[in-house]
Amino acid sequence: MTVAGSPAVTTNVGRPFLGGRRFSLDWVGAVPYLAYVGLFLILPSVIIGIGALLDANNAFTLDNFRNLSRSYVVKATIDTTVLSAITAFLGAVFGALLAYAIVTGSPNGILRRLTISASGVLAQFGGVTLAFAFIASIGPAGFVYLFAQAHGFDFYKQDLWLFEIPGLDLVYLYFQIPLMVLVFLPALDGIKPQWREAAESLGGNTWHYWRHVAGPLLFPAFLGSVLLLFANAFSAYATANALINQGQPVLAQQIAGALSSEVGAYEPGFAKAIAIEMIIIVTLVTVLYTLLQRRTARWL
Amino acid sequence: MTERSGVEVRLENLVRRYGTVTALDGLSLTLAPGELVALLGPSGCGKTTALRLLAGLEEANDGRVVIGGKDVTGLPANRRNIGMVFQAYSLFPHMVAWENVAFGLQMRHVGVDERKKRALDMLELVGLGRFANRYASQMSGGQQQRVALARALAIQPQVLLLDEPLSALDAKVRSRLRDEIRRVQLEVGITTLFVTHDQEEALAIADRVGVMQAGKLEQLGPPTLVYSRPATPFVADFVGLTNRMEGTVRRGAVEIRGASIPLVHPDVPDGPAIALVRPEAVALASDGDMQEGPLVGTVIAVAFLGAVSRVTVDLGDTTVLVQVPTSAASQHPAGTRVRLELRPDPVLIQREEAVPAAS
Ligand SMILES: Nc1ncnc2c1ncn2[C@@H]1O[C@H](COP(=O)(O)OP(=O)(O)O)[C@@H](O)[C@H]1O
Ligand SMILES: [Mg+2]
Numbered sequence: 001m002t003v004a005g006s007p008a009v010t011t012n013v014g015r016p017f018l019g020g021r022r023f024s025l026d027w028v029g030a031v032p033y034l035a036y037v038g039l040f041l042i043l044p045s046v047i048i049g050i051g052a053l054l055d056a057n058n059a060f061t062l063d064n065f066r067n068l069s070r071s072y073v074v075k076a077t078i079d080t081t082v083l084s085a086i087t088a089f090l091g092a093v094f095g096a097l098l099a100y101a102i103v104t105g106s107p108n109g110i111l112r113r114l115t116i117s118a119s120g121v122l123a124q125f126g127g128v129t130l131a132f133a134f135i136a137s138i139g140p141a142g143f144v145y146l147f148a149q150a151h152g153f154d155f156y157k158q159d160l161w162l163f164e165i166p167g168l169d170l171v172y173l174y175f176q177i178p179l180m181v182l183v184f185l186p187a188l189d190g191i192k193p194q195w196r197e198a199a200e201s202l203g204g205n206t207w208h209y210w211r212h213v214a215g216p217l218l219f220p221a222f223l224g225s226v227l228l229l230f231a232n233a234f235s236a237y238a239t240a241n242a243l244i245n246q247g248q249p250v251l252a253q254q255i256a257g258a259l260s261s262e263v264g265a266y267e268p269g270f271a272k273a274i275a276i277e278m279i280i281i282v283t284l285v286t287v288l289y290t291l292l293q294r295r296t297a298r299w300l
Numbered sequence: 301m302t303e304r305s306g307v308e309v310r311l312e313n314l315v316r317r318y319g320t321v322t323a324l325d326g327l328s329l330t331l332a333p334g335e336l337v338a339l340l341g342p343s344g345c346g347k348t349t350a351l352r353l354l355a356g357l358e359e360a361n362d363g364r365v366v367i368g369g370k371d372v373t374g375l376p377a378n379r380r381n382i383g384m385v386f387q388a389y390s391l392f393p394h395m396v397a398w399e400n401v402a403f404g405l406q407m408r409h410v411g412v413d414e415r416k417k418r419a420l421d422m423l424e425l426v427g428l429g430r431f432a433n434r435y436a437s438q439m440s441g442g443q444q445q446r447v448a449l450a451r452a453l454a455i456q457p458q459v460l461l462l463d464e465p466l467s468a469l470d471a472k473v474r475s476r477l478r479d480e481i482r483r484v485q486l487e488v489g490i491t492t493l494f495v496t497h498d499q500e501e502a503l504a505i506a507d508r509v510g511v512m513q514a515g516k517l518e519q520l521g522p523p524t525l526v527y528s529r530p531a532t533p534f535v536a537d538f539v540g541l542t543n544r545m546e547g548t549v550r551r552g553a554v555e556i557r558g559a560s561i562p563l564v565h566p567d568v569p570d571g572p573a574i575a576l577v578r579p580e581a582v583a584l585a586s587d588g589d590m591q592e593g594p595l596v597g598t599v600i601a602v603a604f605l606g607a608v609s610r611v612t613v614d615l616g617d618t619t620v621l622v623q624v625p626t627s628a629a630s631q632h633p634a635g636t637r638v639r640l641e642l643r644p645d646p647v648l649i650q651r652e653e654a655v656p657a658a659s
Binding site for chain 2: 192194195197198199200201202203204205208212213216217297299
């Protein structure tokens with residue numbers, strides 16, 4: 001997955017000329033990459049895909065995929081996609097703004113170093129720890145909530161949204177924004193000050209600069225970052241699980257549900273079908289991104 | 301349409317400070333209409349700052365910028381109508397060459413057909429007509445700088461500014477593009493300020509060369525004059541190679557190893573001094589005593605530079621650089637004894653007490 005490709009100038013290195021040789025050995029260099037992709041990406045996907053086509057007696061079946069139309073799976077699919085899209089978009093916008101604030105500051109300043117280290121930690125901050133931090137602060141017994149409530153602002157009056165999808169929207173932003181800072185910073189650093197000055201001396205103002213220069217240059221990297229954030233939220237399991245333990249509103253939780261015999265039937269084939277569904281959705285988003293990038297970043 | 305070329309540009313007593321650093325310390329410089337002035341000086345002497353103040357990319361703490369008789373000191377960069385070429389990597393990477401060149405016209409609301417046509421004309425002018433649809437990443441450094449030049453000129457600016465536009469290129473491309481810039485500048489007739497730290501470049505391209513040190517102009521004059529009659533020891537040192545030879549000032553001349561050389565500034569008190577002697581003011585004697593004498597020494601190195609060669613001669617207590625025609629140098633390979641002759645060109649001197657002041 002290519003994300004946050006710096007828009008800096010790339011050079012096209014020509015292929016070495018192999019005088020008269022009919023067979024090129026160029027592909028040799030790609031072997032480790034292909035082996036890696038095969039072993040860690042394609043092989044597991046194929047195993048899961050095969051498992052999804054088998055029933056309890058290892059006979060071929062399409063039932064597992066048919067079961068994806070169960071209403072709670074459809075709802076989880078929609079909810080997870082929307083949740084991921086919203087937190088990816090908001091996380092990208094706020095993360096990009098934060099990253100921009102950093103690059104406009106001094107390159108070795110304390111603000112920059114502090115924000116980057118903090119983002120490094122916070123981007124990995126998830127699961128039980130993050131959920132607990134929220135419950136302890138703005139949960140129904142959390143000190144922030146109690147304080148706000150005492151001052152006439154009861155943000156749980158309607159419902160306890162923290163333990164529903166809106167709660168996940170908020171909580172996810174706590175790792176989405178820092179992740180955006182980390183992946184978008186290189187792209188911003190690739191923007192050269194000469195470009196702004198050139199635009200200025202050619203008669204452009206700040207708006208022209210963003211509209212015609214910085215905007216188009218950063219857009220592909222921004223898009224790539226949104227995709228990464230989407231995938232990040234889409235596959236998040238621990239945080240959702242720690243915060244919401246009723247109803248399994250997120251797809252990853254549905255996989256866990258289908259694998260545990262406590263709640264209902266133990267359905268390993270169905271769990272694999274859900275996994276395949278997730279893989280397909282992320283793949284679709286990636287393809288969409290690639291097409292968009294090809295249109296927006298012809299110069300790379 | 302603005303007046304195309306040939307305006308006078310005046311920098312008056314410009315001061316610019318960054319915290320405790322004074323980058324420009326009262327710089328004054330007037331460029332005649334259509335003139336190309338090269339600002340020459342070591343790194344950090346304030347060349348870029350001067351250029352940026354003129355472009356409006358930086359504000360002066362004091363002083364004025366006057367272009368074509370109009371005070372533009374308070375005008376922002378995007379309203380000064382100044383073309384600028386940066387050191388490197390200034391092309392917009394997501395635009396092909398002609399789009400880059402057309403950018404300034406787009407800012408001036410020129411229609412797309414017209415601006416493409418004019419961009420192509422400009423690319424033609426810099427010899428890159430065939431590269432109109434290339435991205436920066438598909439061009440060499442020299443080609444990118446040509447496009448940058450075309451882009452700067454496309455807006456028909458009143459003034460053209462170039463900040464070390466050749467320093468990122470390799471030697472061969474550098475001299476070719478240097479001549480190319482000069483050709484285009486003469487063709488357009490635009491008043492131009494060219495910043496460089498390379499003395500050869502400055503001398504080759506400029507109508508006048510301004511040598512800067514520590515935020516001030518040390519000397520301003522035609523290349524030949526700056527080279528042959530440096531106004532200060534700093535200029536002598538920075539422009540061209542210089543031998544520092546011990547001597548004694550006596551009645552308006554300096555005696556060096558038995559030879560008497562006139563002084564550029566004869567009104568100095570008698571006493572010991574260091575004379576700054578150009579390598580080409582020293583010759584290798586073809587006859588006379590080659591074994592004994594104050595100016596007799598041993599050749600320790602010969603550097604072949606084409607038509608001329610540079611010979612290093614060890615005089616025992618000091619070494620002297622001599623620049624002579626290669627034919628003359630070839631008669632004196634390393635190890636041979638030679639006698640030097642000092643041509644009576646006026647020289648600058650430096651007094652001992654002035655030396656430590658250099659920082
Ligand atoms: N933005 C800046 N902030 C602080 N100091 C600066 C800045 N720009 C230039 N300087 C200082 O001003 C002096 C002149 O710089 P500059 O004009 O870039 O020199 P030159 O182009 O001749 O190498 C240097 O000492 C440099 O460190
Ligand atoms: Mg500079």
